[in-house]
Amino acid sequence: xxxxxxxxxRAMVDAIAHEMRxxxxxxxxxxxxxxYEGIFDSTTGLREEFGYDRVMDTPISExxxxxAGVGAAQAGMRPIVELMFxxxxxxxxxxxxxxxxxxxxxxxxNVSVPMTLMTAVGGTYNDAAQHSQTLYGTFAHLPGMxxxxxxxxxxxxxxxxxxxxxxxxxxxxxxxRLMGLGWMPAPDGPKTAVPADDYTxxxxxxxxxxxxxxxxxxxxxxxxxxxxxxxxxxxxxxDVEVIDLRTLVPxxxxxxxxxxxxxxxxxxxDEDYRSYGVTGEITARxxxxxxxxxxxxxxxxxxxxxxxxxxxxxxEVLPExxxxxxxxxxxxx
Amino acid sequence: xxxxxxxARYYEERLQEEYMEGKEPAFDISAGPIPGxxxxxxxxxxxxxxxxxxxxxxxxxxxxxRPHHIAIAKGVDLKRMTAEIxxxxxxxxxxxxxxxxxxDPDVNFACSGIIGQGVPPAVGAALAxxxxxxxxxxxxxxxxxxxxxxxxxxxxxxxxxxxxxxxFVIEDxxxxxxxxxxRVTDVADGSKRGAGHNxxxxxxxxxxxxxxxxxxxxxxxxxxxxNGPTVLEVQVHRxxxxxxxxxxxxxxxxxKAAAQMRDSIERMEDALENAGVAADDxxxxxxxxxxxxxxxxxxxxxxxxxxxxxxxxxEFVNPPAGVADTEPATDGGER
Ligand SMILES: Cc1ncc(C[n+]2csc(CCOP(=O)(O)OP(=O)(O)O)c2C)c(N)n1
Numbered sequence: 001x002x003x004x005x006x007x008x009x010r011a012m013v014d015a016i017a018h019e020m021r022x023x024x025x026x027x028x029x030x031x032x033x034x035x036y037e038g039i040f041d042s043t044t045g046l047r048e049e050f051g052y053d054r055v056m057d058t059p060i061s062e063x064x065x066x067x068a069g070v071g072a073a074q075a076g077m078r079p080i081v082e083l084m085f086x087x088x089x090x091x092x093x094x095x096x097x098x099x100x101x102x103x104x105x106x107x108x109x110n111v112s113v114p115m116t117l118m119t120a121v122g123g124t125y126n127d128a129a130q131h132s133q134t135l136y137g138t139f140a141h142l143p144g145m146x147x148x149x150x151x152x153x154x155x156x157x158x159x160x161x162x163x164x165x166x167x168x169x170x171x172x173x174x175x176x177r178l179m180g181l182g183w184m185p186a187p188d189g190p191k192t193a194v195p196a197d198d199y200t201x202x203x204x205x206x207x208x209x210x211x212x213x214x215x216x217x218x219x220x221x222x223x224x225x226x227x228x229x230x231x232x233x234x235x236x237x238x239d240v241e242v243i244d245l246r247t248l249v250p251x252x253x254x255x256x257x258x259x260x261x262x263x264x265x266x267x268x269x270d271e272d273y274r275s276y277g278v279t280g281e282i283t284a285r286x287x288x289x290x291x292x293x294x295x296x297x298x299x300x301x302x303x304x305x306x307x308x309x310x311x312x313x314x315x316e317v318l319p320e321x322x323x324x325x326x327x328x329x330x331x332x333x
Numbered sequence: 334x335x336x337x338x339x340x341a342r343y344y345e346e347r348l349q350e351e352y353m354e355g356k357e358p359a360f361d362i363s364a365g366p367i368p369g370x371x372x373x374x375x376x377x378x379x380x381x382x383x384x385x386x387x388x389x390x391x392x393x394x395x396x397x398x399r400p401h402h403i404a405i406a407k408g409v410d411l412k413r414m415t416a417e418i419x420x421x422x423x424x425x426x427x428x429x430x431x432x433x434x435x436x437d438p439d440v441n442f443a444c445s446g447i448i449g450q451g452v453p454p455a456v457g458a459a460l461a462x463x464x465x466x467x468x469x470x471x472x473x474x475x476x477x478x479x480x481x482x483x484x485x486x487x488x489x490x491x492x493x494x495x496x497x498x499x500x501f502v503i504e505d506x507x508x509x510x511x512x513x514x515x516r517v518t519d520v521a522d523g524s525k526r527g528a529g530h531n532x533x534x535x536x537x538x539x540x541x542x543x544x545x546x547x548x549x550x551x552x553x554x555x556x557x558x559x560n561g562p563t564v565l566e567v568q569v570h571r572x573x574x575x576x577x578x579x580x581x582x583x584x585x586x587x588x589k590a591a592a593q594m595r596d597s598i599e600r601m602e603d604a605l606e607n608a609g610v611a612a613d614d615x616x617x618x619x620x621x622x623x624x625x626x627x628x629x630x631x632x633x634x635x636x637x638x639x640x641x642x643x644x645x646x647x648e649f650v651n652p653p654a655g656v657a658d659t660e661p662a663t664d665g666g667e668r
Contacts, residue, residue: 129430
């Protein structure tokens with residue numbers, strides 16, 4: 001592997017630029033993706049290389065441009081459309097879940113929608129209830145779209161190549177705190193070595209980021225790094241295995257179940273709301289397949305409240321490494 | 334009007350200083366006493382002053398993500414608004430809302446950080462007033478970048494077919510983050526969105542509070558007299574970046590410079606001078622405004638931060654059975 005270290009945003013852009021060079025039908029559109037180069041650096045340098053025709057700034061009209069992405073994809077192109085913050089999905093959700101996600105099924109496979117919808121998720125910087133959500137559960141709950149959540153630069157690139165080449169709609173959710181932005185410092189983990197050549201990471205293959213014998217911690221996105229921090233802290237005391245799901249749809253149940261068979265203890269960590277979300281889904285799947293092996297379960301997620309603005313309030317509701325540590329300890333493995 | 338304008342400008346200058354604390358030399362959005370995004374409205378003052386002059390506390394105003402100048406004109410409690418921006422317990426939303434989500438029901442003021450989405454609630458407020466047969470009105474403020482949102486276009490139609498007492502005020506500062514107006518729309522006069530719905534419309538081509546005042550008198554008067562909605566566009570200027578920390582690499586230097594030159598406050602001072610208001614009187618108004626702002630900021634900074642347990646309060650006014658208005662019961666993992 002190359003020793004070229006990239007931030008997660010650079011790695012994503014690397015993949016997008018490669019696909020645009022290879023295939024004239026790939027283009028990017030969204031708010032502030034051309035001149036601003038993406039609020040979260042998700043399109044840095046693309047307009048300069050490919051021009052306004054292929055990197056299109058759109059008016060603030062999510063219904064129109066996300067729906068247009070669906071139409072262009074159905075016409076055989078491979079649009080990458082950015083929804084600036086996942087929180088804004090509401091203004092365009094019909095295009096997302098009734099068109100983008102359902103047209104293939106409703107046409108019984110006669111129509112395909114090879115579109116990538118990329119969007120920024122997450123809090124940790126006090127941007128309050130309308131700009132800090134994660135919403136993995138919402139997108140993964142609605143059938144018909146694949147849902148991807150990278151946690152490192154290496155994964156970000158491989159998953160982006162895969163997303164663009166995939167013939168189905170893919171929602172690519174990147175955490176702002178992982179991007180390596182100058183104005184929002186990232187933890188150490190996400191910046192990794194990234195090969196210059198293209199490569200894909202298959203959807204539905206979770207990554208065991210750390211092996212351990214006592215407790216399985218299943219998580220994704222920013223919380224992979226928090227869980228690793230917690231595991232490090234607990235090392236010598238409790239031996240924690242950390243699994244990064246990488247994609248929510250498809251979901252790699254097997255890797256999770258296998259791990260729980262080994263450890264007997266499950267902690268699921270998610271920055272999304274607790275109820276009806278990722279933590280419930282993972283727990284249910286493990287219960288379905290490995291109930292006899294399971295001695296303890298904990299869920300660490302946002303309590304079911306909107307994300308508050310003030311720092312002590314946001315800190316209270318967002319899961320931190322300490323919350324993971326407490327959850328692992330409460331299982332007294 | 335002058336008082337509101339200088340209050341708003343000075344308020345934001347002070348907020349800017351406070352915001353940058355802890356964020357220099359390396360800008361980290363999550364550092365300092367005011368984290369998160371902060372959108373300042375320097376250069377927008379004329380629209381708020383000219384329009385809100387015709388409103389009373391009973392009238393409803395909804396503002397977008399850039400709300401402070403409008404809130405100040407509407408009479409939102411300055412101290413509690415400031416405490417909210419600093420995330421304090423005594424803030425308008427006890428620290429839960431933040432700068433894009435200010436609610437002051439005492440003066441019927443609300444805002445939303447999602448583009449265009451503050452507009453339908455203003456239509457709803459107007460609907461309520463009409464149903465109750467009052468002569469109260471509603472005003473929705475939005476940016477020129479927001480006029481392409483479905484929520485706005487649908488609101489125009491609903492307001493017109495129901496002949497609701499609402500005024501849509503478009504603040505045209507030429508920019509929507511990095512998108513210049515001419516790349517957003519082919520219609521230079523955004524108020525013409527009203528024409529397609531058979532709604533009277535008008536545009537004030539410069540940030541002149543007196544001209545805005547005159548145009549708004551007609552629009553608000555029309556609403557109060559039960560003659561239906563109006564779309565009013567006001568040319569304002571974005572004197573700074575979209576949000577604090579925006580280096581504006583996309584913005585031509587000439588445009589930045591031009592926005593700095595055309596200043597609504599100086600225009601207002603000229604108007605006052607022409608009307609024979611003595612410089613001393615103006616200075617007194619300004620000094621008064623500055624004192625009020627300084628007081629609000631130092632008061633807010635002295636306020637306590639909310640207790641973390643407050644995060645679970647008031648999700649519902651009337652918590653349903655099983656949803657405690659306290660920390661949720663968790664199985665072990667203390668949150
Ligand atoms: C639905 C939605 N899309 C995008 C955004 C991100 N956003 C915030 S402000 C803004 C530009 C708004 O421009 P304009 O309406 O002209 O107001 P201005 O900021 O110039 O005052 C954008 C795109 C958002 N908050 N909501």
